[in-house]
Amino acid sequence: MTKTASDGVGLTKQAYGLAQDLMTPNATVYWADMLVSVALMWGGVVVAATTSNLAIGLAAGLVGVLALYRALSFIHELTHIRDDEAPGFRLGWNVLVGVPLMTPSLMYEGVHNVHHVKDRFGTALDPEYLPLSRFTPFKLAGFLFVALLAPLGVILRSAVLVPLSFVIPSLRRMVRGRLSALMINPDFVREDVDRWRREWVIQDIACWLWSWTVIGATIAGWLPLRGVLTGLAVFALATFLNQARTLAAHHWDNDGGKMTLDEQFLDSVNVPPPNVLSALWAPVGLRYHALHHLLPRLPYHNLGKAHARLAQALAADSIYHRASERGLFPALADLFRRAGGKVPADQPAR
Structure with missing residues (x-):
């Protein structure tokens, strides 16, 4: 057995040594997965919006929610792969998913990578971190349920703020700096507002x-109102599920100070097999979030293989084994328990 690493650098080297042959993305897997997800997404919405059978409608809606969530989750992979590793995939994803859902890749590119900067993770400069375990349970519930408003937010941004920003320079700067990032830290401001790429425009x-076009077609009666409302409901539920997954992705214990690599890893969470449902609520490799923080360039379709190797090769006392949770509900229950201040004094929050 490999000896346990004494620090995060050592663990990262061990992980890379065990998974270095898995670092190359498979473009065919990316395209096939995304296209099937898109087909199920639109198919689920159409069936749910047109059927008169309640059971079929609910089943189709569930398929639509899970497929939309999976298709949208590829925005995360786009921040970690180069264009030459999956030719045309960035454009294809934006055409089929990003633009129709008004959540283009620009909203994660140049943002998510900051979350992986070791000196920024968990600090006030991290766009994807807040000390959520310090929240009250009521405030934490508000953080979860506000995600249901995401579809209205992207419509407001795309239909109102973006066109206005082209004639109001000060608004354009605000749209680029604060309203063009998928983040949870309300104080985060993009640092690349003056280097906006042509493809982002x-x-x-x-x-x-x-x-x-969608608003006009709906007003004109070309798009059935039921179909539009069904699509919005599916989108809202998918973003709600993602917000729940976000709460389970970290332990959220840091209060803004810099963290060691060990602390960063232990604040992150894997929900690996034998949990099967994690593949649905944390798709496209998101159930291996702690492993992803060790090896950000490891493509999603190889995370399961890499985890199996690390789990078998690393010693029982390796901190790698301490990053796993049993499932979504245990992780959420643990977070709400700590948020409620019910952690015993001799057992500090993880």
Whole structure:
């Protein structure tokens, strides 16, 4: 057995040594997975919006929610793969998913990578971190349920704020700096507002035109109102599920100070097999979140193989084994328990 690492650097080297042959993305897997997810997403919405059978409608809606969530989750992979590793995938994803859902890849590119900067993780400069375990249970519940409003937020951004920002420079800066990032830290401001890429401008314009097209077609009666409302409901439930997954992705214990690599890893969570449902509520490799923080460039389709190797090769006292949770509900229950201040004094929150 491999000896346990004494620090995060050592654990990272061990992990890379065990998984270095798994670091190359498979473009065929990316395309096939995304296309099937998109087909199930739109198929589920269409069936749910047109059937008169309640059971079929609910089943189709559930398929639509899970497929939309999976398709949208590829935005995370786009921040970690190069264009030459999956040719055309970034454009294809934006055309089929990002623009129709008014959540283009620009909203994660240049943002998520900051979350992986070792000196920023868990600090006030991290766009994807808040000390959520310090929240009250009521505030934590508010953080969870506000995700249901995400569809309204992206419509407001695309249909109103983006077009206005092209004629109001000060608004454009605010849209780029604060309203063009998928983040949970309300104080985060993008640092690349003055280096906006041409493709990001194109994505913004595409979302603007798409939103006006859908709104206009609905007003004109070309799009059935039931279909639009069904689509919004499916989108809202998918973002709610993602918000629940977000709460289970870390332990959220840091109060803003810099963390060691060990502390960063132990604040992150894997929900590996034998839990099967984690593949649904944490799709596209998100159930291996702690492993992802060790090896951010490891493609999602190889995370399971890498985890199996590490779990078998690393010693029982390796901190790698301490990053796993049994499932979504145990992780959420633990977070709400700690948020409620019910952690015994001799057992500090993880």
